Amino acid sequence: MVSGLSRRDFLALTGVLAGAVALPTGALGSALAAPTIPADVLTTLLQTIRYGPIARGTYRTLQNAPGESFLARIDLLGKAPAAGRAASRRSLCYVGHFSDMHIIDGQSPARLEPMLGQDASLWAGAFRPHDALTVHVASAMVGAMTEARRSPLTGAAMTAAVVTGDSADMLSRLELEWYISMLDGVTVTPNSGAVGVYEGVQAWAEASYAYHPEDPNDPFGILGFPRLPGLLSAAVSQPVPSVGLASPWYSVYGNHDTLLLGTFPVGTDLQGWATGDRKAALWPALGVGAFRGLAADASVFTQLFNRLQDQLSAQWGIRRITSDPGRRLFNQQEFMQAHLDSPSAPGPVGHGFTPANIDSGQTWWTADFGPFVRAFGLDTCNQVVGADGAIPQDQFEWLKEQLAIAARENKLAILLSHHNSLTLENEAVAAEGPTQPLIHADEFIATVLEFPNVVAWLNGHTHINTIQAHRRESGGGFWEITTASCIDFPQQQQTVEIVDNRDGTLSLFTTVLDHRSPADYTDGDFSVVGLASLSRQMAANDVNENPTMRLGSQTDRNCELLLPAPFDLSTLTDAQVEAAQVEALARVVAFEQKAPK
Amino acid sequence: MSARLRRSGVIVAVGVIAVAALSGCGRLMSQVGALTAVGGDRAAAVGAAADDILIRERVQVMQWPQCSETKKAVSCTGATLDGVAITVESPSGSPLTMTITVGTRELFRGDVQPILDEAAGQKP
Numbered sequence: 001m002v003s004g005l006s007r008r009d010f011l012a013l014t015g016v017l018a019g020a021v022a023l024p025t026g027a028l029g030s031a032l033a034a035p036t037i038p039a040d041v042l043t044t045l046l047q048t049i050r051y052g053p054i055a056r057g058t059y060r061t062l063q064n065a066p067g068e069s070f071l072a073r074i075d076l077l078g079k080a081p082a083a084g085r086a087a088s089r090r091s092l093c094y095v096g097h098f099s100d101m102h103i104i105d106g107q108s109p110a111r112l113e114p115m116l117g118q119d120a121s122l123w124a125g126a127f128r129p130h131d132a133l134t135v136h137v138a139s140a141m142v143g144a145m146t147e148a149r150r151s152p153l154t155g156a157a158m159t160a161a162v163v164t165g166d167s168a169d170m171l172s173r174l175e176l177e178w179y180i181s182m183l184d185g186v187t188v189t190p191n192s193g194a195v196g197v198y199e200g201v202q203a204w205a206e207a208s209y210a211y212h213p214e215d216p217n218d219p220f221g222i223l224g225f226p227r228l229p230g231l232l233s234a235a236v237s238q239p240v241p242s243v244g245l246a247s248p249w250y251s252v253y254g255n256h257d258t259l260l261l262g263t264f265p266v267g268t269d270l271q272g273w274a275t276g277d278r279k280a281a282l283w284p285a286l287g288v289g290a291f292r293g294l295a296a297d298a299s300v301f302t303q304l305f306n307r308l309q310d311q312l313s314a315q316w317g318i319r320r321i322t323s324d325p326g327r328r329l330f331n332q333q334e335f336m337q338a339h340l341d342s343p344s345a346p347g348p349v350g351h352g353f354t355p356a357n358i359d360s361g362q363t364w365w366t367a368d369f370g371p372f373v374r375a376f377g378l379d380t381c382n383q384v385v386g387a388d389g390a391i392p393q394d395q396f397e398w399l400k401e402q403l404a405i406a407a408r409e410n411k412l413a414i415l416l417s418h419h420n421s422l423t424l425e426n427e428a429v430a431a432e433g434p435t436q437p438l439i440h441a442d443e444f445i446a447t448v449l450e451f452p453n454v455v456a457w458l459n460g461h462t463h464i465n466t467i468q469a470h471r472r473e474s475g476g477g478f479w480e481i482t483t484a485s486c487i488d489f490p491q492q493q494q495t496v497e498i499v500d501n502r503d504g505t506l507s508l509f510t511t512v513l514d515h516r517s518p519a520d521y522t523d524g525d526f527s528v529v530g531l532a533s534l535s536r537q538m539a540a541n542d543v544n545e546n547p548t549m550r551l552g553s554q555t556d557r558n559c560e561l562l563l564p565a566p567f568d569l570s571t572l573t574d575a576q577v578e579a580a581q582v583e584a585l586a587r588v589v590a591f592e593q594k595a596p597k
Numbered sequence: 598m599s600a601r602l603r604r605s606g607v608i609v610a611v612g613v614i615a616v617a618a619l620s621g622c623g624r625l626m627s628q629v630g631a632l633t634a635v636g637g638d639r640a641a642a643v644g645a646a647a648d649d650i651l652i653r654e655r656v657q658v659m660q661w662p663q664c665s666e667t668k669k670a671v672s673c674t675g676a677t678l679d680g681v682a683i684t685v686e687s688p689s690g691s692p693l694t695m696t697i698t699v700g701t702r703e704l705f706r707g708d709v710q711p712i713l714d715e716a717a718g719q720k721p
Binding site: 552 | 624627628630631637638640641642644645646647648649652659660661663666678710713714716717718719720
């Protein structure tokens with residue numbers, strides 16, 4: 001580990017780091033002095049999950065399958081890579097990549113599940129049979145990411161983790177808190193309203209479009225979804241622990257963190273409905289209940305309306321539930337503030353956002369991931385309407401300015417956004433008031449290609465493992481890496497490691513992670529990992545989706561993505577590289593020594 | 598997004614289009630357009646299936662097919678190690694089909710979905 005650092009420098013660095021991570025110098029020093037070897041960690045390099053036999057009807061089980069080794073892609077290199085690069089490589093930055101966690105409070109009135117009854121294919125995203133299990137999946141996914149805190153390729157410690165949006169599903173303040181808690185290692189009981197009682201469409205017989213685990217006499221049951229009495233109660237009453245991340249994590253907005261269902265702006269009526277005691281079971285009720293007449297005023301008309309609504313609620317498809325003020329819908333500023341308010345460990349405070357973002361309203365940021373890599377957290381979400389994204393002109397100008405600075409400082413740049421190049425096409429602008437031009441995919445990519453120091457663009461949104469090469473005509477370019485989600489099959493996330501091959505080329509190694517739960521669900525296993533396993537199995541059988549497509553190809557998963565080095569990387573000395581690795585490792589060692597055994 | 602709501606705006610859009618057309622409001626029309634689609638699914642599906650076929654057929658690839666979608670039709674281009682063009686064409690319509698050509702040789706013509714299902718371990 002310390003061949004590039006002199007012993008004196010190593011000891012000095014260890015002393016400084018021991019203070020920073022609050023560990024005894026001796027304990028930290030011996031841990032840091034150990035040789036760096038590829039970590040023995042279970043990733044899809046060793047084992048994957050694929051479909052197994054049919055259990056009932058068309059409902060398929062899942063099973064373990066052989067691992068997938070790295071596939072070298074030379075799209076940007078334009079020639080065969082040097083054979084000896086593996087022996088000389090050194091890790092510059094190792095990043096964990098989450099996206100589209102879609103944490104759901106399924107009991108919130110401000111959900112649109114009943115629209116599935118209006119048109120299942122049109123509104124499929126409004127309800128999934130595993131809606132109650134998203135926190136369990138998040139816990140298992142954080143577990144997998146934290147297990148991979150040391151690289152399976154080089155042994156380097158994780159420099160940072162990123163979350164590229166759609167963390168909360170329906171703008172619920174509880175969803176926001178639960179997602180942050182999972183990453184920070186705080187236990188959550190994913191419940192709202194009545195303690196230990198599930199009040200939602202999966203328990204209501206009239207919600208015939210939904211999956212009812214107690215008695216699946218519904219479209220899902222016909223397909224073979226299991227009968228699981230007690231599932232909903234277990235899902236909402238059991239505390240879900242999380243090991244938390246070992247490295248600092250950073251976050252950007254997704255369209256679900258901006259608009260309701262990632263698509264629609266929120267009105268004041270809906271805000272009142274979200275914290276109220278009525279929830280729609282049938283879709284016509286959404287029209288009469290959720291979106292009008294529920295403002296908390298005392299007018300005669302509102303009172304009359306509410307009284308009539310009480311009397312007619314059964315016919316209208318509205319149920320009374322236990323209200324919960326925690327379900328209030330968050331706005332843009334509250335999203336950033338929640339990140340600023342989260343615990344300082346694993347940090348950083350704000351997770352990319354700073355008090356300056358609150359003051360200015362700017363929802364994008366930049367941060368250094370170690371001494372060699374600068375990250376740019378973009379907000380590609382349209383504030384007006386629509387699921388797709390774009391870059392507003394002011395943010396685009398900021399990015400160009402900042403990329404130029406990074407280039408002058410010989411920083412490798414990685415872009416982080418929710419939307420990807422296939423979905424950066426939203427043209428919606430406010431109907432009234434000032435507006436600004438929106439930058440879409442072609443212009444965005446062409447501009448980014450003007451900066452050779454940009455090596456990667458990490459994003460999500462489509463819930464599909466996808467890797468695309470964006471080539472520069474004069475040679476080189478950057479890699480666009482889109483990860484799958486935690487909500488739709490295959491429920492995978494990934495790590496990305498930037499490696500200097502010391503031959504004038506860089507490699508980005510992408511490694512896909514399954515969440516830490518059994519491939520094959522055992523009926524009746526209501527433990528946290530059991531419920532995470534069940535969630536993946538249900539997602540694999542989602543009739544309103546195309547689950548198999550979201551795996552992507554082998555070219556989209558475990559890959560070595562080569563590209564020409566954008567500048568002379570020998571200017572980064574071994575001592576600098578190893579000092580950076582020691583700093584990241586110190587955080588991981590501190591995590592390991594403080595974590596419960 | 599839940600990729601599935603990509604079509605969700607269609608119903609909403611119908612009513613709004615009528616209003617917008619009558620009012621001639623360009624900004625409102627931009628919102629209607631935003632509701633109508635999230636792209637990407639078809640291009641991603643065709644791209645993944647095409648890559649699976651190229652791997653299965655042991656084609657030595659320099660540039661894996663890069664796909665774009667126009668009005669639900671998908672086109673992809675790539676190149677082999679020795680510079681021969683790889684093209685993938687998938688017309689609009691359902692079921693999703695594709696034709697993969699390497700140089701002048703037609704490598705594959707058929708349905709996309711069975712390729713994806715098989716790669717995921719689904720056996721008939």
